Amino acid sequence: MSVASGLMAAVAVACPVCGGREQEVFLQGPERPLNAAGFGSSRREISCGTILRCRMCRFGFRQTRSNADEMAELYRHMDTAVYQAELAGRQRTARTHLRIVQQHLKGGRILDVGCASGLFLRQAADAGWQVTGIEPSEELYPEAKRTLEGRGKVHQSTLEHARLEPGFDAITLWDVLEHVPDPLGFLTACRDLLTPGGYLFLNVPDLDSLEARLLGSRWPLLLAEHLNYFNRASLRRCAETADLTPVRFGRRSVWFTVEYTAYRLAQHRIPLARAAHRLASRGRPIMMPLRLGETYGVFQRA
Numbered sequence: 214m215s216v217a218s219g220l221m222a223a224v225a226v227a228c229p230v231c232g233g234r235e236q237e238v239f240l241q242g243p244e245r246p247l248n249a250a251g252f253g254s255s256r257r258e259i260s261c262g263t264i265l266r267c268r269m270c271r272f273g274f275r276q277t278r279s280n281a282d283e284m285a286e287l288y289r290h291m292d293t294a295v296y297q298a299e300l301a302g303r304q305r306t307a308r309t310h311l312r313i314v315q316q317h318l319k320g321g322r323i324l325d326v327g328c329a330s331g332l333f334l335r336q337a338a339d340a341g342w343q344v345t346g347i348e349p350s351e352e353l354y355p356e357a358k359r360t361l362e363g364r365g366k367v368h369q370s371t372l373e374h375a376r377l378e379p380g381f382d383a384i385t386l387w388d389v390l391e392h393v394p395d396p397l398g399f400l401t402a403c404r405d406l407l408t409p410g411g412y413l414f415l416n417v418p419d420l421d422s423l424e425a426r427l428l429g430s431r432w433p434l435l436l437a438e439h440l441n442y443f444n445r446a447s448l449r450r451c452a453e454t455a456d457l458t459p460v461r462f463g464r465r466s467v468w469f470t471v472e473y474t475a476y477r478l479a480q481h482r483i484p485l486a487r488a489a490h491r492l493a494s495r496g497r498p499i500m501m502p503l504r505l506g507e508t509y510g511v512f513q514r515a
Contacts, residue, residue: 226265226276229441230397230451233269239420239442240264240430247279247287247437259480261435264442266420270450273420273442278394285371287438288349295473297356300330302468302500307333309465310387310414311340317412317460317511321382324406326372327389331357338364342383347375372402380408386415388507391439400455407514413457416465416509417443424506431481434505448510457512465509466502474503 225234245260263276279287296303310333314323320341325334328346330353338344344365348354354369361367368375384403393399403413418434419425421444425432434442443451449459469477475490493499 228267228270228272229274229395230272230447230454231267231270233267235268236265237268238263239266239273240435242430242435244277245437247283259435260437261439262437264435266442267447270447271420271444272447272451275440278440281371281373281394284392284394284438284440285349285374288371289351291350291352293350293352296353297330299469299473300332301498302470302473303329304332304336305468305500306466307336309467310385311336313463313465313509313511314383314385314412314414315340318383322380322408323383323385324377324381325385325387326403327386327392328357328367329353331360331367333385333387334365334367335360345377345381347372372399377406379406381406381411382408383412383414386413388416390415390417391441391443394440396441397451397454400452400457404455404457404514409514411514412460413452413512413514414509415512416507417441417448419506419508420444422464422506422508424504428481428483428506431483432506433477433481434507435481443508445508445510448508452510452512457514459510460513461511463509464504464507466504468500468502470498471501472498474501 226236227234242262243260244262264273265276266273323337323342323344325346328334328348331346334344334346346357346367347370348357349371357367384407390396418439420442445462452459472493475486475493478486479490
């Protein structure tokens with residue numbers, strides 16, 4: 214797997230964001246069918262496929278793309294053991310997400326798409342929000358319900374199939390938009406669920422981040438389930454096309470154990486990561502904040 218030169222010939226494939234038909238090969242990787250072994254936090258192999266980048270809007274996307282039903286089926290049955298083992302760190306990250314939201318709104322109806330085990334929803338409910346979550350995983354959905362303890366609604370579904378009443382004051386997509394085959398259509402559907410003046414919050418991998426540029430083909434966010442890779446310009450364009458007004462961009466840290474961090478870095482062939490993982494696995498868990506090369510955006514419906 215190698216990062217390709219931007220001088221490679223253009224590929225005549227339509228960009229999912231702007232429709233442009235001239236793409237350069239950003240990364241040339243082996244194409245393997247998306248399956249459970251390479252999917253989610255418990256992945257046992259890394260294969261991000263070939264990633265193209267639009268010469269017009271700079272959006273990046275996997276050339277071979279699963280459709281929405283295929284992605285939903287994989288999420289429905291994915292192995293969540295590794296995800297669940299990192300709940301303490303994910304809870305700290307959820308607190309960070311709530312602080313971002315509450316810089317713009319203090320309460321109301323909030324929808325968390327891809328709510329996983331419900332940690333962000335629990336934080337929001339504790340802060341007085343009326344919460345609703347969507348989670349397709351058969352294992353994480355009941356965990357989210359238990360986490361909420363009856364203080365909100367959780368749907369085992371995808372956004373496309375959930376039957377939701379519009380009028381949300383806020384919608385959150387924490388690490389979601391990179392997984393959907395049609396990011397523009399997805400944002401449009403979210404816009405339609407927002408009340409006028411409502412806010413959309415999201416976080417995505419950023420191809421122009423320092424981490425992505427330094428690590429190249431070893432960047433840990435190059436994953437099989439990531440169909441989309443943004444920078445702030447392409448994220449802005451996608452949102453504006455969906456009639457969402459950009460309000461703010463930023464970067465936030467996530468929290469993981471040193472053991473999990475080293476395990477993930479070893480999968481991406483980062484030097485000394487395997488040795489670090491062996492050492493970390495022998496001691497007490499140590500939490501650490503990380504910047505992975507993501508950007509978050511805040512958008513508002515007119």
